[in-house]
Amino acid sequence: MRVGRWISGVLLLAAFVAGTYADRAPRNAPIMMGGYRVLAGDFHIHSFPLSWSTLSPWGTVMEAQRQGLDVIAMTGHNDVWVAKVGRWFSRAAGGPTVLVGEEVVGPKYHMLALGIDHTVSWRQSAASAIAEIHAQGGVAIAAHPLARYWPAFDEEAMRGLDGAEVVHPIIYVRAKARREIPQFYARKPMTALGDSDYHGVGPMGLCRTYVFATDDSAGAVLQALREGHTVVYERDGRAYGDPELVSLAAQNGLFEKTGRAGPGRLVNVSGGCGIAGLLGWFVFGLGKGGVDKGKVLKCEGRKERPRRPAEKSKGFTTEGTEVETAGEVAEDPASQGSAAEAWRK
Numbered sequence: 528m529r530v531g532r533w534i535s536g537v538l539l540l541a542a543f544v545a546g547t548y549a550d551r552a553p554r555n556a557p558i559m560m561g562g563y564r565v566l567a568g569d570f571h572i573h574s575f576p577l578s579w580s581t582l583s584p585w586g587t588v589m590e591a592q593r594q595g596l597d598v599i600a601m602t603g604h605n606d607v608w609v610a611k612v613g614r615w616f617s618r619a620a621g622g623p624t625v626l627v628g629e630e631v632v633g634p635k636y637h638m639l640a641l642g643i644d645h646t647v648s649w650r651q652s653a654a655s656a657i658a659e660i661h662a663q664g665g666v667a668i669a670a671h672p673l674a675r676y677w678p679a680f681d682e683e684a685m686r687g688l689d690g691a692e693v694v695h696p697i698i699y700v701r702a703k704a705r706r707e708i709p710q711f712y713a714r715k716p717m718t719a720l721g722d723s724d725y726h727g728v729g730p731m732g733l734c735r736t737y738v739f740a741t742d743d744s745a746g747a748v749l750q751a752l753r754e755g756h757t758v759v760y761e762r763d764g765r766a767y768g769d770p771e772l773v774s775l776a777a778q779n780g781l782f783e784k785t786g787r788a789g790p791g792r793l794v795n796v797s798g799g800c801g802i803a804g805l806l807g808w809f810v811f812g813l814g815k816g817g818v819d820k821g822k823v824l825k826c827e828g829r830k831e832r833p834r835r836p837a838e839k840s841k842g843f844t845t846e847g848t849e850v851e852t853a854g855e856v857a858e859d860p861a862s863q864g865s866a867a868e869a870w871r872k
């Protein structure tokens with residue numbers, strides 16, 4: 528027993544060490560192509576608070592670094608405050624380039640305002656939001672342009688618009704989005720973006736934009752976005768963006784070079800050790816006697832004890848009887864209401 532507990536403990540420690548080591552942020556060598564610095568970017572990232580996400584602004588920056596992103600835009604819903612905190616933290620911590628951004632979210636359109644300084648109101652037409660973004664020196668990108676947002680992009684808005692998201696996680700889960708989003712992108716020559724619309728679940732940088740810039744400063748990235756100097760890949764390798772840069776990237780194997788690697792051997796070792804260690808602790812027990820058979824029997828005995836009607840109505844609040852009580856409730860329509868009440872509470 529004792530040896531078993533020791534082995535389980537060592538396995539758990541090995542899982543912890545291997546997992547931590549395997550999870551460190553990659554150090555990417557800068558990619559140079561045709562005189563450009565090629566930067567991996569994700570320009571649609573939400574942070575806690577105010578933007579329905581789980582990561583703090585500093586957690587967002589650290590996660591971007593862990594995912595090998597050189598540049599991100601933090602795009603709070605109708606707010607730039609959180610992005611400014613993220614930019615400050617990244618500068619202090621030597622993290623990726625952070626563009627202060629906003630997702631201008633109105634009922635008729637969603638628009639990314641990248642490289643702005645103060646909040647752009649959603650209570651205006653898409654065309655005037657674009658004009659305001661430009662007046663602040665920013666770049667205006669149509670976010671996940673599904674057909675229901677198309678009417679907002681009238682002639683004037685289309686003239687001003689700098690680019691559109693053409694690769695977004697939604698295209699992999701909704702056939703309609705898969706058709707509509709590339710269709711919007713084809714409306715005029717514009718900057719192609721691939722963004723993850725990160726809300727704290729799924730990997731940040733799942734969809735990304737390769738920016739061909741002169742350097743990794745915010746100014747250079749914004750200039751490259753204005754000039755359409757991007758390449759975006761779907762997961763099967765289909766490319767969008769500036770045709771010259773798409774072929775330059777193909778000649779240099781950008782897609783293959785930057786392909787998302789699998790979890791790696793060390794991550795599998797960590798997972799295997801973790802599962803074996805936890806199983807070992809379960810089998811050999813955390814305390815002196817391992818699993819206490821007496822306790823198990825006592826529990827089983829208690830389960831079989833007939834219940835008084837009063838106990839039934841307690842439903843989910845009676846400790847350890849949830850499953851059994853639910854079964855009884857299902858057979859007794861009169862008590863279903865009270866169980867539902869208890870659930871609501």
Ligand SMILES: [Zn+2]
Binds near residue numbers: 630632637670671
């Ligand atoms: Zn949106």
Ligand SMILES: [Zn+2]
Binds near residue numbers: 571573630724
């Ligand atoms: Zn969003």
